[in-house]
Amino acid sequence: xxxxxxxxxxxxxxxxxxxxxxxxxxxxxxxxxxxxxxxxxxxxxxxxxxxxxxxxxxxxxxxxxxxxxxxxxxxxxxxxxxxxxxxxxxxxxxxxxxxxxxxxxxxxxxxxxxxxxxxxxxxxxxxxxxxxxxxxxxxxxxxxxxxxxxxxxxxxxxxxxxxxxxxxxxxxxxxxxxxxxxxxxxxxxxxxxxxxxxxxxxxxxxxxxxxxxxxxxxxxxxxxxxxxxxxxxxxxxxxxxxxxxxxxxxxxxxxxxxxxxxxxxxxxxxxxxxxxxxxxxxxxxxxxxxxxxxxxxxxxxxxxxxxxxxxxxxxxxxxxxxxxxxxxxxxxxxxxx
Amino acid sequence: xxxxxxxxxxxxxxxxxxxxxxxxxxxxxxxxxxxxxxxxxxxxxxxxxxxxxxxxxxxxxxxxxxxxxxxxxxxxxxxxxxxxxxxxxxxxxxxxxxxxxxxxxxxxxxxxxxxxxxxxxxxxxxxxxxxxxxxxxxxxxxxxxxxxxxxxxxxxxxxxxxxxxxxxxxxxxxxxxxxxxxxxxxxxxxxxxxxxxxxxxxxxxxxxxxxxxxxxxxxxxxxxxxxxxxxxxxxxxxxxxxxxxxxxxxxxxxxxxxxxxxxxxxxxxxxxxxxxxxxxxxxxxxxxxxxxxxxxxxxxxxxxxxxxxxxxxxxxxxxxxxxxxxxxxxxxxxxxx
Numbered sequence: 001x002x003x004x005x006x007x008x009x010x011x012x013x014x015x016x017x018x019x020x021x022x023x024x025x026x027x028x029x030x031x032x033x034x035x036x037x038x039x040x041x042x043x044x045x046x047x048x049x050x051x052x053x054x055x056x057x058x059x060x061x062x063x064x065x066x067x068x069x070x071x072x073x074x075x076x077x078x079x080x081x082x083x084x085x086x087x088x089x090x091x092x093x094x095x096x097x098x099x100x101x102x103x104x105x106x107x108x109x110x111x112x113x114x115x116x117x118x119x120x121x122x123x124x125x126x127x128x129x130x131x132x133x134x135x136x137x138x139x140x141x142x143x144x145x146x147x148x149x150x151x152x153x154x155x156x157x158x159x160x161x162x163x164x165x166x167x168x169x170x171x172x173x174x175x176x177x178x179x180x181x182x183x184x185x186x187x188x189x190x191x192x193x194x195x196x197x198x199x200x201x202x203x204x205x206x207x208x209x210x211x212x213x214x215x216x217x218x219x220x221x222x223x224x225x226x227x228x229x230x231x232x233x234x235x236x237x238x239x240x241x242x243x244x245x246x247x248x249x250x251x252x253x254x255x256x257x258x259x260x261x262x263x264x265x266x267x268x269x270x271x272x273x274x275x276x277x278x279x280x281x282x283x284x285x286x287x288x289x290x291x292x293x294x295x296x297x298x299x300x301x302x303x304x305x306x307x308x309x310x311x312x313x314x315x316x317x318x319x320x321x322x323x324x325x326x327x328x329x330x331x332x333x334x335x336x337x
Numbered sequence: 338x339x340x341x342x343x344x345x346x347x348x349x350x351x352x353x354x355x356x357x358x359x360x361x362x363x364x365x366x367x368x369x370x371x372x373x374x375x376x377x378x379x380x381x382x383x384x385x386x387x388x389x390x391x392x393x394x395x396x397x398x399x400x401x402x403x404x405x406x407x408x409x410x411x412x413x414x415x416x417x418x419x420x421x422x423x424x425x426x427x428x429x430x431x432x433x434x435x436x437x438x439x440x441x442x443x444x445x446x447x448x449x450x451x452x453x454x455x456x457x458x459x460x461x462x463x464x465x466x467x468x469x470x471x472x473x474x475x476x477x478x479x480x481x482x483x484x485x486x487x488x489x490x491x492x493x494x495x496x497x498x499x500x501x502x503x504x505x506x507x508x509x510x511x512x513x514x515x516x517x518x519x520x521x522x523x524x525x526x527x528x529x530x531x532x533x534x535x536x537x538x539x540x541x542x543x544x545x546x547x548x549x550x551x552x553x554x555x556x557x558x559x560x561x562x563x564x565x566x567x568x569x570x571x572x573x574x575x576x577x578x579x580x581x582x583x584x585x586x587x588x589x590x591x592x593x594x595x596x597x598x599x600x601x602x603x604x605x606x607x608x609x610x611x612x613x614x615x616x617x618x619x620x621x622x623x624x625x626x627x628x629x630x631x632x633x634x635x636x637x638x639x640x641x642x643x644x645x646x647x648x649x650x651x652x653x654x655x656x657x658x659x660x661x662x663x664x665x666x667x668x669x670x671x672x673x674x
Binding site: 076077078079080107108109110111112114137149150151152153154155157165167175177179181226227228229230231232233236237239240241243244245246247250252253272274275276278279280281283286287288290291293294297298301302303304306 | 413414415416417444445446447448449451474486487488489490491492494502504512514516518563564565566567568569570573574576577578580581582583584587589590609611612613615616617618620623624625627628630631634635638639640641643
């Protein structure tokens with residue numbers, strides 16, 4: 001176990017910001033990304049915390065990402081806000097489109113935000129949480145790289161295709177989930193491969209399409225979706241909604257576009273926002289009360305709400321700061337040099 | 338095995354229509370339901386075919402459903418079409434709202450149809466297929482009765498909460514899925530209980546919250562969601578979106594409202610429609626091509642698209658008619674008498 005160093009959230013943010021700018025990223029992009037990295041570290045989602053600085057700089061150095069791209073906004077229809085990221089990172093594009101998404105959802109009841117031509121950066125939960133922070137219900141989905149086989153098949157077609165949802169709760173953290181439609185994150189299989197440890201059946205298939213517990217074989221074969229044919233159907237929906245529908249790459253096209261550079265996947269994203277005030281009108285409080293009864297029925301029997309672990313970590317981090325492996329900090333400092 | 342009788346689709350429709358009207362249902366309700374029952378029988382979804390006539394008459398006789406309710410339409414916001422079914426069946430309400438949903442989706446890009454106070458009748462696939470028949474992408478969800486425990490819990494909170502999606506394909510059947518977020522349909526567990534057969538682990542828990550292979554024990558305990566915590570999160574989303582957000586009952590409230598009458602669940606439904614022409618503009622054909630490439634990548638490796646079995650049955654039924662158990666026909670004829 002590597003030595004751990006305690007940092008404040010401000011120190012995390014400063015380190016991320018400084019390193020990204022030092023590696024040629026425009027300040028507005030760097031600031032948007034440093035914000036999200038800080039949120040990831042704060043919530044102890046380590047793969048979306050400071051570790052992402054390494055991934056990000058690797059992607060920048062691959063030459064695929066434009067570190068200074070200016071997102072442009074358009075509105076192809078009243079309920080559709082569209083932001084072209086022009087092959088920059090997604091977060092500045094999200095910031096660019098979010099205010100209009102919120103405005104249109106409040107005006108129309110429902111609205112969609114399409115982000116195109118972006119290198120998608122971040123988990124989806126910070127994005128749907130940003131929608132929920134406006135008192136709206138958020139739904140988000142995005143393809144990735146075609147590593148995941150459809151149920152009944154053996155070759156990668158789908159990405160890990162995450163789906164995220166947030167429901168705003170008065171005076172507290174929203175109800176949020178954010179899950180991959182693959183059985184497990186690719187990073188978990190990579191970790192097992194590095195450690196030479198077997199993986200459970202159900203995570204993936206070898207190159208001949210046989211269920212395998214060999215992490216390396218699965219990385220060369222295909223991952224599986226969660227939940228059998230149902231998860232596979234959801235993964236297909238995400239390819240269609242956040243690929244074909246929005247005029248951007250599917251996971252197979254994105255993998256081809258990457259051409260083995262190993263950069264962050266380049267594709268699009270679809271976010272939806274729903275305004276409970278417009279759906280419920282005078283019955284808004286009744287709807288909120290109903291949601292709270294649902295949450296109480298879940299937690300009252302000892303089950304957990306999704307994201308509860310993250311929210312617990314968030315409280316701890318606000319109080320105590322975060323603990324980061326010294327080796328990771330050293331790696332980041334080397335990039336800054 | 339009961340004797341099977343061959344019927345044309347017209348005969349199926351006539352029998353359903355006649356029996357429903359004969360049991361006091363208004364003609365427009367009866368016609369909407371007979372249409373959907375015929376579609377179910379045609380696609381060999383037997384639990385949604387003529388068998389539903391029995392369920393429907395049982396619900397009518399429970400006195401909970403108003404067989405002549407007039408749905409009323411309103412538009413709380415430009416992108417929200419709302420139909421109050423006034424405690425009638427859902428299908429006439431769907432027919433009432435669908436034209437405006439389609440119009441608003443074409444106008445705005447995205448629109449929502451809320452159906453409230455309905456006894457939900459039918460699988461969701463006929464509903465999203467009706468949206469896809471207009472060239473739009475459809476998404477639908479509805480709660481049911483609180484039979485399903487959240488992951489990590491042991492008591493029913495969620496319904497079987499189906500989620501359905503349809504993507505229109507030029508000149509052929511759409512890409513469609515429609516699945517329960519429970520591990521299995523409640524009817525399948527009931528069937529095992531009647532036959533005294535064990536059920537697989539993963540379907541449900543006994544009244545003490547222990548995983549069980551005893552169908553009767555699970556019917557008295559709680560069902561489980563598919564896909565562990567991910568399926569559980571989706572089930573919660575459906576309670577929130579198609580319950581709390583639209584000002585209608587959650588599955589727990591719907592079960593309480595039923596008060597052991599055993600009627601079809603009374604609650605609401607949320608449908609969303611997305612217009613690819615508004616999302617894609619001049620790139621519409623490119624988006625459609627992309628979707629077809631995705632489907633080809635799935636079927637090209639020997640995997641199945643969801644609903645393929647139904648579409649095969651649909652072709653067979655159009656050619657050969659359908660085969661119905663004589664015992665079922667006798668039961669229906671008895672209701673008509």
